[in-house]
Amino acid sequence: MSITVVGSVAYDSVETPAGRYERKLAGAATYFSLAASFFTDVRVIAVVGEDFGPEQEAVFKARKIDMRGIERAPGKSFFWEGSYLENLNEAKTHATELNVFAAFEPKIPDAYRDSDFLFLANIDPVLQRRVREAMPQVKLVAGDTMNYWINDHRPALLEMLKGLDILLINDTETRVLGENKNLVKAAKAVMAMGPCFLVVKHGEYGATLFHESSPKSKSAEHTFRAPALPLEEVVDPTGAGDSFAGGFFGYLASQPELTPGAFRRAMFYGSAMGSFAVERFGTERLEGLSRAEIDERFDRFRELTHLD
Amino acid sequence: MSITVVGSVAYDSVETPAGRYERKLAGAATYFSLAASFFTDVRVIAVVGEDFGPEQEAVFKARKIDMRGIERAPGKSFFWEGSYLENLNEAKTHATELNVFAAFEPKIPDAYRDSDFLFLANIDPVLQRRVREAMPQVKLVAGDTMNYWINDHRPALLEMLKGLDILLINDTETRVLGENKNLVKAAKAVMAMGPCFLVVKHGEYGATLFHESSPKSKSAEHTFRAPALPLEEVVDPTGAGDSFAGGFFGYLASQPELTPGAFRRAMFYGSAMGSFAVERFGTERLEGLSRAEIDERFDRFRELTHLD
Numbered sequence: 001m002s003i004t005v006v007g008s009v010a011y012d013s014v015e016t017p018a019g020r021y022e023r024k025l026a027g028a029a030t031y032f033s034l035a036a037s038f039f040t041d042v043r044v045i046a047v048v049g050e051d052f053g054p055e056q057e058a059v060f061k062a063r064k065i066d067m068r069g070i071e072r073a074p075g076k077s078f079f080w081e082g083s084y085l086e087n088l089n090e091a092k093t094h095a096t097e098l099n100v101f102a103a104f105e106p107k108i109p110d111a112y113r114d115s116d117f118l119f120l121a122n123i124d125p126v127l128q129r130r131v132r133e134a135m136p137q138v139k140l141v142a143g144d145t146m147n148y149w150i151n152d153h154r155p156a157l158l159e160m161l162k163g164l165d166i167l168l169i170n171d172t173e174t175r176v177l178g179e180n181k182n183l184v185k186a187a188k189a190v191m192a193m194g195p196c197f198l199v200v201k202h203g204e205y206g207a208t209l210f211h212e213s214s215p216k217s218k219s220a221e222h223t224f225r226a227p228a229l230p231l232e233e234v235v236d237p238t239g240a241g242d243s244f245a246g247g248f249f250g251y252l253a254s255q256p257e258l259t260p261g262a263f264r265r266a267m268f269y270g271s272a273m274g275s276f277a278v279e280r281f282g283t284e285r286l287e288g289l290s291r292a293e294i295d296e297r298f299d300r301f302r303e304l305t306h307l308d
Numbered sequence: 309m310s311i312t313v314v315g316s317v318a319y320d321s322v323e324t325p326a327g328r329y330e331r332k333l334a335g336a337a338t339y340f341s342l343a344a345s346f347f348t349d350v351r352v353i354a355v356v357g358e359d360f361g362p363e364q365e366a367v368f369k370a371r372k373i374d375m376r377g378i379e380r381a382p383g384k385s386f387f388w389e390g391s392y393l394e395n396l397n398e399a400k401t402h403a404t405e406l407n408v409f410a411a412f413e414p415k416i417p418d419a420y421r422d423s424d425f426l427f428l429a430n431i432d433p434v435l436q437r438r439v440r441e442a443m444p445q446v447k448l449v450a451g452d453t454m455n456y457w458i459n460d461h462r463p464a465l466l467e468m469l470k471g472l473d474i475l476l477i478n479d480t481e482t483r484v485l486g487e488n489k490n491l492v493k494a495a496k497a498v499m500a501m502g503p504c505f506l507v508v509k510h511g512e513y514g515a516t517l518f519h520e521s522s523p524k525s526k527s528a529e530h531t532f533r534a535p536a537l538p539l540e541e542v543v544d545p546t547g548a549g550d551s552f553a554g555g556f557f558g559y560l561a562s563q564p565e566l567t568p569g570a571f572r573r574a575m576f577y578g579s580a581m582g583s584f585a586v587e588r589f590g591t592e593r594l595e596g597l598s599r600a601e602i603d604e605r606f607d608r609f610r611e612l613t614h615l616d
Contacts, residue, residue: 183512184540204491205513208538225612227533230516232492264615304533305613307572 001253002041002066004112004138005029006131007121007242008101009046009056009070010078012282015085018235024282025056027078028121028144031239034286035246035273036119037063038294040253043112045069045131049077049100059287068109073100088234089203106131113137117253121242122146125153125160132163140258142166142249144241150177161194168199168245188212199248199267201241201274204228209267226267227305229275229297236281240274243286247273247294265298272297309561310349310374312420312446313337314439315429315550316409317354317364317378318386320590323393326543332590333364335386336429336452339547342594343554343581344427345371346602348561351420353377353439357385357408367595376417381408396542397511414439421445425561429550430454433461433468440471448566450474450557452549458485469502476507476553496520507556507575509549509582512536517575534575535613537583537605544589548582551594555581555602573606580605 007029013022033042043066048056052072060067081095106127118135120128120143132141143164149157150173157177161167167190171183177193178186187198191212198210206227248270255262272294279285315337321330341350351374356364360380368375389403414435426443428436428451440449451472457465458481465485469475475498479491485501486494495506499520506518514535556578563570580602587593 182540182542184538187538202513205510206533210538223538223612225514225535225538230492230495230518230531230533232490234490261616268615302615304531306615307576307610308569 001116001139002043002114003036003117003119003249003253004043004045004069004108004115004135005032005036005119005121006045006106006128007032007119007123008078009044009048009052010080010101011051012079012238013081014236014238014281015083016088016234016236016281017085018233019281021281023079025059026080026238026282028123028239028242030059030283031242031277031286032119032121032246032249033060033065034063034283035243035277036250036253037065037246038273038289038291039247039250039269040117042066042250043069043109043115045106045108045112047071047073047100047104049073049075051077059283062287066112069107069112071107073103075100077101082238084237088237091237108134116140117142117249119143119245119249120160120164121245122149125149125157129156129160129163132160140165140252142168142245144168144245145173145177147173147176158193161190164195166197166199166249167195168201168241168248170201170203170241174198174200183208184210197263199270201244202228204230206271207244207267209263211263224264224267226271227301228271229300229304231275231278234278237278238282240277243277244270244274247271268298268301269294271301309424309447310351310422311344311425311427311557311561312351312353312377312416312423312443313340313344313427313429314353314414314436315340315427315431316386317352317356317360318388318409319359320387320546321389322544322546322589323391324396324542324544325393326541327589329589331387333367334388334546334590336431336547336550338367338591339550339585339594340427340429340554340557341368341373342371342591343551343585344558344561345373345554346581346597346599347555347558347577348425350374350558351377351417351423353414353416353420355379355381355408355412357381357383359385367591370595374420377415377420379415381411383408385409390546392545396545399545416442424448425450425557427451427553427557428468428472429553430457433457433465437464437468437471440468448473448560450476450553452476452553453481453485455481455484466501469498472503474505474507474557475503476509476549476556478509478511478549482506482508491516492518505571507578509552510536512538514579515552515575517571519571532572532575534579535609536579537608537612539583539586542586545586546590548585551585552578552582555579576606576609577602579609
């Protein structure tokens with residue numbers, strides 16, 4: 001089944017302990033699409049500026065990603081500059097230029113309307129909700145958000161969450177959104193807002209899938225924990241979360257049935273894609289990846305966690 | 309096979325968000341012994357004061373723990389007072405009274421000398437080393453330490469580490485001891501100091517077993533990651549690490565052969581015992597536990613992490 005994703009296609013300048021780069025192709029929808037494209041057909045809705053040229057297009061084309069929903073607007077693409085010099089788990093933002101993104105009005109190509117899966121990457125929850133409502137036929141909707149929307153746009157975010165099946169956020173975001181220091185209690189509070197699945201990403205400690213099937217249970221019985229790969233070098237953490245989401249949701253979309261086992265394997269594929277993303281700068285590792293390498297890493301995650 | 313453990317048998321006064329208690333039986337050797345006693349015979353070497361009475365003795369006796377190595381000295385037992393009000397992952401120490409522990413000279417009963425397993429709980433590395441050297445016949449030696457010894461007693465600690473097969477410490481301790489921010493690199497540096505197995509405890513994120521069998525590998529291939537149970541309430545984190553160590557090492561001691569599979573299962577039993585310890589105040593949960601409950605929780609950890 002094909003996935004439609006709406007989100008940013010952007011340029012990043014990033015500095016990490018391993019080095020720095022200037023204005024390279026990035027953005028949540030880019031990382032998500034590349035990761036998901038190894039599992040299923042992906043269609044992107046985004047806006048880019050005049051600086052988006054054949055070199056960037058080629059990255060999407062090489063992975064057969066449908067770009068008909070990428071609108072070209074006068075001006076520059078969204079730009080972010082940040083560093084991870086002190087802490088690889090948390091970016092320090094130096095500059096954010098919305099540029100063409102400031103007036104972004106997502107337009108859904110007719111050809112996208114038969115998508116069964118929809119991913120709402122981290123953008124204004126008002127836009128996320130608009131896209132979700134414009135695609136009422138989708139069977140499964142997942143999405144991401146960030147502290148900025150949680151803290152400063154809570155009412156719009158809560159409206160958006162009602163239309164989500166799966167939310168993917170990190171520990172801090174879960175605790176802030178769920179207004180509880182305890183992760184399990186915070187996760188339950190978040191699931192009560194709409195999504196019946198919550199994936200909490202723990203960075204180097206992996207991720208936990210919560211599923212609210214028994215709201216009265218005192219412990220988290222319906223949970224699954226996927227590890228992260230212990231890595232000797234994280235070259236660039238940018239896009240790890242979006243790559244996780246792409247692997248997770250892409251794998252789900254490739255499955256004939258959404259069984260509990262499919263969700264568990266999706267968590268492993270998410271972790272695998274996140275672990276690849278950080279091995280090189282920007283999208284480099286995802287661009288050069290093969291499905292065989294992905295399955296090899298999947299097996300390594302099994303080896304890392306399974307008793308037998 | 310029986311385990312001899314040397315460490316503190318003490319009293320704690322603790323405050324957590326769930327409540328507080330005054331001068332209850334505690335200490336690393338106590339938590340370790342209780343947890344390990346569900347898997348194998350345990351013998352304790354420690355010193356207690358005149359305040360250690362029949363009520364405390366009864367806790368050890370109920371679990372058939374050998375107390376012949378618990379020396380009685382004039383004065384009071386070791387006492388610690390701390391709180392976890394801000395952060396459940398890190399204790400704030402309010403008072404430490406060494407009392408009889410200040411002049412502790414571990415004495416090994418002859419009856420303990422056929423122990424095949426030795427656990428050196430977190431005490432002065434000079435004493436840990438002395439006990440290890442006095443028991444040259446043991447087949448497997450594991451131990452714990454803390455930032456105080458790593459920072460202020462490094463030479464003595466490094467001498468002690470040469471005699472260890474397995475070291476169990478947390479993330480921060482690993483990074484400080486291994487002098488590297490990256491956990492995998494820090495773990496390799498620590499293993500180069502002596503122990504060929506390193507268990508790094510991640511608190512609510514579980515624990516990782518590192519095994520240095522291929523020092524040149526760039527990624528951590530010989531690793532195993534055990535989860536922690538996502539809990540809605542942590543009543544009292546005190547003793548969680550020692551209970552982990554007791555479950556881990558106790559299970560290993562119960563196995564006919566130290567296969568890689570035995571180490572993996574030991575990590576799960578360690579996590580299980582740690583998860584029980586935090587459910588109630590002090591040693592209460594460990595005292596009332598049954599082996600059936602432990603195996604049920606082991607299965608729950610499998611369910612939490614395994615694909616099929």
